[in-house]
Amino acid sequence: MFDLSDKVVLITGAGQNVGSGIARILAKHGATIIASDVNKKKADRVCEAVFRAGGIGISTAFDITDHDAVTTSLREVTEKTGDIDILINNAGTVGPQELSAMTSFSSIREDHWSKVIEVNLSGFLNCCQAVLGPMSSKQWGRIITVASSLTGFETGGSLYAAGKSGAIGFVGQLAKETFTSGITCNAISLEWKQQQVSGHVPYLNDRSPVPRIGTPDDVGYLSLYLSTEAASWISGRTIPLEIVY
Numbered sequence: 280m281f282d283l284s285d286k287v288v289l290i291t292g293a294g295q296n297v298g299s300g301i302a303r304i305l306a307k308h309g310a311t312i313i314a315s316d317v318n319k320k321k322a323d324r325v326c327e328a329v330f331r332a333g334g335i336g337i338s339t340a341f342d343i344t345d346h347d348a349v350t351t352s353l354r355e356v357t358e359k360t361g362d363i364d365i366l367i368n369n370a371g372t373v374g375p376q377e378l379s380a381m382t383s384f385s386s387i388r389e390d391h392w393s394k395v396i397e398v399n400l401s402g403f404l405n406c407c408q409a410v411l412g413p414m415s416s417k418q419w420g421r422i423i424t425v426a427s428s429l430t431g432f433e434t435g436g437s438l439y440a441a442g443k444s445g446a447i448g449f450v451g452q453l454a455k456e457t458f459t460s461g462i463t464c465n466a467i468s469l470e471w472k473q474q475q476v477s478g479h480v481p482y483l484n485d486r487s488p489v490p491r492i493g494t495p496d497d498v499g500y501l502s503l504y505l506s507t508e509a510a511s512w513i514s515g516r517t518i519p520l521e522i523v524y
Contacts, residue, residue: 280509284309288506289353289363291343291406292370294321297425297469299328300495301367301502306334308503311360314338315352315370343370343402353409362413365506368406368424368446372398387438399442403449411457420462421506424450425498426517427469443468447517454515463514465505467498470521493521 288305292298294316302312306329314329314336316322322338329336337360341352357363372395407422414420426443447466454464501520504510 281308281503281507283365283503283506286364286506287311287313287357287360287362288365288367289313289315289406289410290367290369291315291402292425293325294318297495297498298367298369299325300497301369301425301499302329302336303332304496304499304503305365305506306332306336310334310365310506312336313356313360313363315343316340317342317370343405344397346405346408349405349409357413362417363410364414364417364419365421366406366410366423367502368403368422370398370402371425371427371443392438392441395438395442396445399439400445400449403446407453411462414462415457415460418461420457420460421510422450422453422457422462422464423502423505424464424466425469426466450517451515458514463505463511465510465513465515466517467501467505468517468519469498470519 283305286309288302288310290298290302290305290312293302293312293314298314298316302314302325306312312326312329312334314322314325315338316325317340319338319340322340326336326338337356339352339356341348343349353363403424410420410422424446426447427439447468450464450466457464498520501518505513505518
């Protein structure tokens with residue numbers, strides 16, 4: 280049921296944290312991984328982890344906000360792997376280096392806005408357009424977008440929330456447009472919690488009854504389920520998941 284040995288997966292923002300966790304889990308279940316990151320060295324390290332897990336991986340680097348770069352890079356890499364069956368839109372940003380997820384709205388400039396929207400929303404559009412044609416031809420495909428909590432910040436976060444809200448709204452509409460082509464589109468909305476955890480004391484958050492810390496691998500297993508035929512009935516949904524880093 281969870282065998283992905285005939286599937287090719289593109290993961291954007293694969294170079295660290297959640298992206299690398301998704302890559303490891305899907306590779307363990309047979310998928311061929313295309314690890315993409317703006318930092319090629321980070322993508323290479325993910326592929327090394329994929330190889331150690333007995334999987335197949337190929338790294339690539341492109342800017343998801345550059346439509347032509349996305350198209351050209353994916354054309355080159357799929358000549359080696361075959362067409363992409365599963366797209367994991369994981370790449371994202373809170374903005375330029377001087378910003379953080381906690382930056383208040385009053386401190387945001389127009390160029391900050393443009394950068395975040397380009398990565399978190401336009402980049403998503405570019406990657407989806409690049410894979411939808413082959414998926415439609417095969418009458419099968421999976422598009423999974425990793426978002427984040429839209430209301431979890433005590434202060435700030437308005438810029439980041441704007442981009443991710445747009446992506447989640449796009450997921451819902453794209454699901455309606457692609458269901459006749461055998462393509463499902465879903466989002467995983469992560470609520471990030473930064474905690475200091477000492478020793479092996481389990482972390483029990485205020486909403487989850489599970490007495491342990493959420494990990495990138497947990498996001499990977501949910502992505503695995505959504506990538507399989509078992510989840511063919513689920514589309515246009517946003518699934519919340521708490522994770523601690």
